[in-house]
Amino acid sequence: MRSxxxxxxxxxxxxxxPERARQLSPVVYAQVLxxxxxxxxxVFIILACLAAFAFVTAFFLMQQRTxxxxxxxxxxxxxKEFIAQLxxxxEAAPKGELPDAPEKRAKEHSESSNV
Structure with missing residues (x-):
């Protein structure tokens, strides 16, 4: 811009x-633009290269977990056994009654193991 x-x-x-440049003559405005x-x-090229480098670095250095x-x-x-039991x-429960809920069975199991 010095020239x-x-x-x-x-x-x-x-x-x-930057919007003030529109008030300048067309020749100067074209140079500013x-x-x-x-x-x-x-700036875009530098940041795009940096992002690509970060991606490649993360891809190779990230620990893989199975x-x-x-x-x-x-x-x-x-x-599968639990579902078969349910x-x-x-099928054996009378109409309108539901079998024991899994939460109830888990609670009973935890109470019996705490004793």
Whole structure:
């Protein structure tokens, strides 16, 4: 902006309030706009490269965790047995009554283990 034919006050005003550049002559306005475009392009390229570097770094340095658990098969079998028991109780229960709720069974189990 030093090469432009404007005063220091105008230069400061344009830097603080870019919309003021519209009041300048078309030739000066085109140069100011070009300067802003180059500046924003440089900032964009630097930040895009930084974001890409951060992504690649995080991708390779992030610790990988599996979703497998050692007791997973056992828990699945227990769950299937529990559901089969519920279905059996539901079929055996008189109409209108529901079998024991899982929360009630869990509460009874915790009370008996605390004794």
């Amino acid at each position: 432009l034919d404007i005063s220091d006050e105008e230069r400061k005003l344009i830097l603080d309030h 070009s300067g802003y475009r180059k500046g924003f392009r440089l 979703l497998d658990r050692p007791d997973d098969k056992k828990l699945k079998e227990e769950g 279905k059996g109780k539901k």
